[in-house]
Amino acid sequence: MASAPPPLPAIGVGTWAWGNQFLWGYDPARDDAELEACFRRCIDLGFRFFDTADSYGTGRLSGRSETLLGRFALALPEAERHQLCIATKLAPFPWRLGRRGFERAFAASRARLQGQLQRVQLHWSTARYAPWQEGPLLQGLADLVQSGAVASLGLSNMGPRRLRQVAGDLAERGVAIASLQVQLSLLAPEAVAPGGVAKVCRELGIELIAYSPLALGLLARPLASAQPAPKGPRGALFRRLGPRLTPLLETMEAIGAGRPGGLAAVGLNWCRAHGAMPIPGLRRSGQVEAAAAARSWSLSPAERAALDALALGAGPRMPANPFQSA
Numbered sequence: 001m002a003s004a005p006p007p008l009p010a011i012g013v014g015t016w017a018w019g020n021q022f023l024w025g026y027d028p029a030r031d032d033a034e035l036e037a038c039f040r041r042c043i044d045l046g047f048r049f050f051d052t053a054d055s056y057g058t059g060r061l062s063g064r065s066e067t068l069l070g071r072f073a074l075a076l077p078e079a080e081r082h083q084l085c086i087a088t089k090l091a092p093f094p095w096r097l098g099r100r101g102f103e104r105a106f107a108a109s110r111a112r113l114q115g116q117l118q119r120v121q122l123h124w125s126t127a128r129y130a131p132w133q134e135g136p137l138l139q140g141l142a143d144l145v146q147s148g149a150v151a152s153l154g155l156s157n158m159g160p161r162r163l164r165q166v167a168g169d170l171a172e173r174g175v176a177i178a179s180l181q182v183q184l185s186l187l188a189p190e191a192v193a194p195g196g197v198a199k200v201c202r203e204l205g206i207e208l209i210a211y212s213p214l215a216l217g218l219l220a221r222p223l224a225s226a227q228p229a230p231k232g233p234r235g236a237l238f239r240r241l242g243p244r245l246t247p248l249l250e251t252m253e254a255i256g257a258g259r260p261g262g263l264a265a266v267g268l269n270w271c272r273a274h275g276a277m278p279i280p281g282l283r284r285s286g287q288v289e290a291a292a293a294a295r296s297w298s299l300s301p302a303e304r305a306a307l308d309a310l311a312l313g314a315g316p317r318m319p320a321n322p323f324q325s326a
Contacts, residue, residue: 015069020056101136158325163197185219191210217230218241247315249263
């Protein structure tokens with residue numbers, strides 16, 4: 001008898017937009033109540049992984065995402081709160097140096113999160129521009145894990161070669177890498193392409209997390225939508241890439257027809273079909289419903305192959321993260 005296929009990865013929640021005025025137009029007077037309702041709906045529908053960062057929030061609102069997430073989580077009953085995995089990323093800014101370079105940043109993040117912090121992550125690799133900075137900072141994060149200050153360690157924006165090196169260095173200390181998050185979507189498929197970092201994650205037992213799995217909303221808007229393009233930088237991206245997305249969106253719409261969750265569910269399930277946990281940015285309860293609906297079904301092998309052919313071909317691409325290492 002054939003063995004059952006492994007379960008699909010979960011879906012987590014990204015909170016980049018919580019406090020970001022530049023890209024997402026955040027307004028605390030208008031948005032905080034809706035974000036709290038969104039968080040509550042996430043809990044009701046079984047979402048348990050929340051990702052944030054100490055740099056999320058524009059200007060004077062830096063750290064706002066952590067502050068909101070900490071406030072919302074603390075309001076939960078203790079039993080529900082203990083089921084969460086809240087992960088934050090610490091930015092390797094140029095002034096954060098040495099093995100203790102993240103010490104104050106970690107303490108500040110934990111304070112904003114009101115103690116609700118289970119995983120600390122390096123926000124990006126400095127291997128491309130300051131390779132000497134990264135090693136000591138990672139050793140400092142490993143110190144936090146070994147001291148019991150935080151349960152687990154994750155990475156972000158690392159390619160396969162650097163991931164192997166870092167995993168080997170940390171393994172010598174007995175510290176495992178719990179997760180790696182990279183930009184991954186039908187418009188940014190490099191991680192799952194031949195030679196991509198997904199293969200290394202599978203080999204090393206590292207959970208792969210897909211950020212921007214819906215390409216800043218480009219993959220969640222039906223072709224027939226009369227909704228105007230977003231304002232600001234997102235709008236420029238929509239105008240540049242949108243006209244070239246018709247073949248992909250047509251295929252996504254055909255796959256999603258008659259299934260719950262719409263285009264968003266198709267995009268999320270493509271990431272899951274490749275073994276990655278997507279963390280879409282959720283700001284409204286309707287978005288939570290679509291993400292939850294995606295968990296009720298999966299792509300067939302033929303559907304995944306059809307999407308792979310479009311994603312891995314010579315189609316449009318999201319801008320690459322400039323800090324992604326090789």
